[in-house]
Amino acid sequence: MSLGHFHPVLVHLPIGILLLGCFFQLLTVHARFLSLRPALPLIYLLGGLSAVFSSATGYLLSQSGDYDPGTVGLHQWLGICVSVVALLVYGMYRAHAKEALLNVVSVVLIALITLTGHYGGTLTHGSGYLSMALKEDGKGKAAVPPVPDVQRAAVYMHMVQPLLQSRCYSCHGPDKQKGKLRLDTRDLIFKGGEDGKVLVPGSAEESELIKRLLLPLSNEDHMPPKEKPQLTEEEIALLQWWIREGADFNKKVLELKQSEKDKAMLLSFQPGTAKKEQQLADVPAAEVGKADAAAIERLKDAGVVVIPVSSSSNYLSASFVTAGVSPEVLTLLEPLKKQLVWLNIANTALDDRGMQRLAVLENLVRINLSRTSVTDKGLNILKGFSRLQYINLVGTKVTATGIAQLKTLKELKSLYLYQTAIVKDDEPRLKKLFGKADLDFGGYVVPTLEKDTTEVKP
């Protein structure tokens, strides 16, 4: 029996030798290749013998019963044909047959080898393996095709079945039944394989199907075999959930019980949701048109760094880290009023007058005004920016009175007030006033401990 396992290796011998023979035979049509002629009988003899040996090992392998009998039969008889034809050609050489006839038989032999090889491939890789390779775009395709609305999808048909198909059918499907197990229909799944049942509805822990998936990759019984594509964590969680909820073949996702964790797992099969997670809250969700390119260019010429917050977004961030503020430059921001969401204008000569020019920037989410000449008067403008989440006023002359007017900003998350004119006594009052927003007054000290200055000596 173990000789049978050498079949997939041995078959390549007759394929190579015989194809070479056929090729040489066809080349001898040209007079300049006639020198190849004497080698041909020997090539065909070797090819024929190796084909016979391959067929024998193939027969032994087919006895394991892991393969689809129909395909095996076809492959078997085609293989035998190849052996016979190869030896026949050898005989024809010995009998000095006509060249034209030899050419025809060679072409026939090539066709036979191709067909036999194809069916052999189908047995090892599953049917449709050829067209699959053409369809794949190089990157490992998702086992479960994206589900547009996961809650309305049919659990088995839209999710479980495609998963089993792409990860299990090649060995446990119509073409091949390793361990006498087929997973392509409801009845066959419940029937199990030679080691018994694989699925216990209601208990993922007792289901062999899940147990095998969870074994360490190094374990011999781990499924899928380690050289094959593996299931992702979400895909395993999907199967576990489906079995735990009774392994139903007809219900929709929303008809089955789902914990919070299950919901998150299911959502991961819905395209677009993973992206949404990364859609950070500090960029508005609403779409916005493209900003005027000429306006951006003018700002860039003034030294202001203006770039989209992400390469796929029209929202912009602007930074004055290497630019100075002048009334003209501030006016240049105006055309970007819809798109500008992050503004860093720290360490500039911006004053309350300049703040007036920023008043149009209604969509601002983050603004850094640290170390500018802005005072309470200028803060008035910020009240109008209802989306503001981050305000940095470090090193400005603002006072508690000025800050208090910002309490109407509903979205505010963090307010930085280190080195401002706010007196210490007002801090608790302000903190209370702003409730959930984080107010940071800074002034942290890292005391010097005795330990800091004492070197540990041997």
Added chain:
Amino acid sequence: MTRDELNAHRLVKEAKETELRAFTRRHFLKESAMGLGAVAMGALLGSCGFGNKSTNAILYDPAHPLLPKSPPFPGKAKSVIYLHMAGAPSQLELFDYKPELMKMDGQDCPQSLLAGKKFAFITGVPKMLGPQAKFAQHGESRAWISENLPHFATMADEVSFLKAVSTDQFNHAPAQLLIHTGSPRLGRPSMGSWATYGLGTENQNLPGFVVLTSGGSFPDAGKSIWGSGFLPSVYQGVQCRSEGDPVLFIKDPQGMSRDLRKASIDAINASNEQEFATYNDPEILSRISQYEMAYRMQISAPEVMNINDEPQYIHEMYGTQPGRSCFANNVLLARKLVEKGVRYVQLFDWGWDAHGDGPNNSLNIGLKNKCRSIDKPVTALLLDLKQRGLLEETLVVWGGEFGRTPMMENRNGVQNPYNGRDHHTDAFTIWMAGGGIKKGATYGETDEIGYSPVSGKVDAFDIQATILNQLGFDHEQFTYPFQGRPFRLTDVGGKVIHDIIA
């Protein structure tokens, strides 16, 4: 060169030229018929959808290689400060509290821990070594932090600990390379190079990727851990000094006025532009832009790199030693650089390799002094960034290249003279803070002696994937074409550690 040599030289040259003239256009077409066919087919297949469809291709503009660029999605972190403790600090004396290990102190190491393992130095059967520091829980997160870091203990609620980081390299240089370049071998770009390649830098007057070293020695992996590998060379880390001139020869030499300097750079650039017109090599444009940046840096770098202008209370907070080269100074510099829009600041502090082969290399003396030198500055950095509103957009990472064994190190079967631990690859601690990382979280757990991960195991690629994620990149899409295939920082690994992302 003598006359004879010159003649011989000319003859060879002439022979070569004659030979080249023999290659005609017809010759080219004949010789390369197959090759041209393949090239054409490659192009055709590409248009059929077979080719590499990279939609997030980063445009590299050789004339302005460091201009700021948008990440594929809005990143939480704008800059990174990576504090690398070169030599690998012991997690068992800092963050990974193992009372069970104390009970085994002095016993022979069980065979089960040694079977199939290889260590850098340990041979035979070493003794187990209990924690050489007292631990306590801190903050609302109840994180265990040892007495070696009394200041940092107050930051427990600001950072996320990764307690089960593992690596597969037990020597310093390859392990450092792995964590910073994604490969234990030389030649890959470092994380800072990837970051500046993908994002450019906000401040065109300063380098985008700055490296500062302290501790008296370079990290073992040398300068290649901040190299640009196959990325264009402008993305390599610029090593600055924290003592004397930040960059060597940054001052104009005596007698060279600023105007003269400008005139000479203009002249060089003009000649380079001619060169570019002839050869069209984009690296020439990079060269021109580098000259221009160097000229601007002459003004801005000394100002940013000078910590003396900082107020006294800041110096006290960081525990700096102005005029000397030390970690505290570098940390303060890092804050200043990030404030000025520098993208990636990489610090290396050497001297954490506590083997126990000498007093300065021991857990009870050397390690404690190393901790002393970083405790205050690191704490000050976090607090200072926080009060300036910068911690939200600055990712701070602290860690070494691997961990240390729960066993006491022996060499050739002889106990080391001081308490020390050998290199350990299976489990160590790294923490991150700011830049959209959770506050007061811990991910990953090791067994009761801190030997192997029990849950939440992560590796260098996961850390890189997470850092890139915070900067706004999908580490699987962020590639650079080299030698015929796209390369990633994370090679074929890496999973973003969502459990520590806020």
